[in-house]
Amino acid sequence: MRDFVQSLKTGAPQPYSEARGLLDSPGTSEGFSGEAFVDPSRKFATRFELAKCIHERVPLLRHRNPTRDAGLWAWLALLWFEQLCPSAPDGRLEPREMQRYVPEVDNFQRYYRHLVLGPFLVFSSQGEDGMCMLCQAPHIHPDIAEQLMGRQWIIQARALIGAATQLYYDRSTRKVRTGATTYKGTSARGGVRRMVLVAGQFDRTYDHFACTPESFQQLLPKEFDRYKAGARSS
Amino acid sequence: MIRTLNFTDRKSIRKEHVRITVRPGALEAPPTFDAHLKLESYGFPRDARVFVEAYRQSAYQRFAFATIENLESPEDRALTEFGTGDGVLFRVKVDGPEGDPSDPKPARLLGEALQIRPRFAGRRKSLLAIEPGEFRDQVWLLETAENSDPLLYVSKHLAPNSNALAKKPEFVSLVLPEIFRRVLGEALSSGADPDDSPDHWACKWVRLAVALTGNRESPWELEEGKQAEWIAEAVRGFAHRYRVAERFKKWDSRES
Numbered sequence: 431m432r433d434f435v436q437s438l439k440t441g442a443p444q445p446y447s448e449a450r451g452l453l454d455s456p457g458t459s460e461g462f463s464g465e466a467f468v469d470p471s472r473k474f475a476t477r478f479e480l481a482k483c484i485h486e487r488v489p490l491l492r493h494r495n496p497t498r499d500a501g502l503w504a505w506l507a508l509l510w511f512e513q514l515c516p517s518a519p520d521g522r523l524e525p526r527e528m529q530r531y532v533p534e535v536d537n538f539q540r541y542y543r544h545l546v547l548g549p550f551l552v553f554s555s556q557g558e559d560g561m562c563m564l565c566q567a568p569h570i571h572p573d574i575a576e577q578l579m580g581r582q583w584i585i586q587a588r589a590l591i592g593a594a595t596q597l598y599y600d601r602s603t604r605k606v607r608t609g610a611t612t613y614k615g616t617s618a619r620g621g622v623r624r625m626v627l628v629a630g631q632f633d634r635t636y637d638h639f640a641c642t643p644e645s646f647q648q649l650l651p652k653e654f655d656r657y658k659a660g661a662r663s664s
Numbered sequence: 665m666i667r668t669l670n671f672t673d674r675k676s677i678r679k680e681h682v683r684i685t686v687r688p689g690a691l692e693a694p695p696t697f698d699a700h701l702k703l704e705s706y707g708f709p710r711d712a713r714v715f716v717e718a719y720r721q722s723a724y725q726r727f728a729f730a731t732i733e734n735l736e737s738p739e740d741r742a743l744t745e746f747g748t749g750d751g752v753l754f755r756v757k758v759d760g761p762e763g764d765p766s767d768p769k770p771a772r773l774l775g776e777a778l779q780i781r782p783r784f785a786g787r788r789k790s791l792l793a794i795e796p797g798e799f800r801d802q803v804w805l806l807e808t809a810e811n812s813d814p815l816l817y818v819s820k821h822l823a824p825n826s827n828a829l830a831k832k833p834e835f836v837s838l839v840l841p842e843i844f845r846r847v848l849g850e851a852l853s854s855g856a857d858p859d860d861s862p863d864h865w866a867c868k869w870v871r872l873a874v875a876l877t878g879n880r881e882s883p884w885e886l887e888e889g890k891q892a893e894w895i896a897e898a899v900r901g902f903a904h905r906y907r908v909a910e911r912f913k914k915w916d917s918r919e920s
Contacts, residue, residue: 493747494747494748495746495747495748495750496747497721497723497747498747498748498750498751536751538721541721542721542722551721551722551723552722554722554723555722555723555724579722582719582721582722585721585722586719586722586723586724587724589770632770633773634674634773635674635772635773636769636770636771636772636773637715637757637759637770637771637772637773638770639715639717639724639726639757640715640759640770640771641770641771645769645770646770648769649769649770
């Protein structure tokens, strides 16, 4: 898998049709005690759809520790590689960093960047409350996910993730609100980066794991009013 | 200069006051855990609520251990979110007493212990576990208790790699024999019964001492003075086995 992704970055890319052989070759893939059917031709409009599909099937594999099994996620990424890899106008596949396709499950700073495992983890732990990180196309690792999942204590706190979706996900457009991930200038005020910082300050005083998205929102200062108003109206 | 100001009165619970043991589940069952918390010395309000949280990456579970006054493990301590216990860390939180339900503010945090690494029951392990300690005023601290294995804490501020320190010739030659002596002393006064509870930590340490000296005489029934002699002989056996004098000479000649 690594060789295939690497080859796409060189002048002599290995054809995807050839790399797909890894999926059922006994030398590179092995079975589980349980069985689940996945449709290789299925197209996913969003990370949410992808995560939901996997979430329904993973328990059928009867795997005790699926999120720690790098091979499982690399296999799934290869299965739907054409959807997960951006392509140039001429159709050439242009992969991004290796961890998006082959997960680094033991690296707490990178594991969530995998394009199948990342959405799966958000969906399994947050469900629709994690929609602000799941509404994007499957080949995208969104900045909002980087900001929220990059801090373990935030991704574990359901109230904070719920609040982030209430504030930054627009249910009418099904997209993240404009400006939510801006990182500089006045338009960054009240954005997700500020939310992470402010939550870090509150974390010294309050137990976020004992609060609700609404009670967390009430703590937020005035700079978040723009997003709070949006949350109320949608 | 960056200063850390704590206006919240939040207390850091020392890692040596929290002991978590993860036990594998039977067959397909998830692992469970036991928590041993020593929170009496912190002065938390009696009705403050205690929580133990298990976490790994995005997975998270929270368990209510009732209040400071009536610390009680919940019946269900299954780590259902984790598959196996590998890589799971724990936090302990003490929250303020339950307040007015109409107050929307989250619970106030009174104290916490972060990044607690659990022990794993049933795995082969060293007789003396080494854990990083929060203290800065001494290098190491030996903790013994009647019903839990001895634990060597090494200041994480003075020696960030505690396992490496324990293998250094300086430590092996100057410190370990004394630790061995102290643990054996504690073992013989622990009240453990080698016939009834051969897996008790005290019995394991005494068996190690017997193996080192070859002295088959049972130390359990000896008088106090004789026990001290028995321990001294065991420490000599330890020093001989681990070439303490040789290691000392080697690093001492390097230093001078």
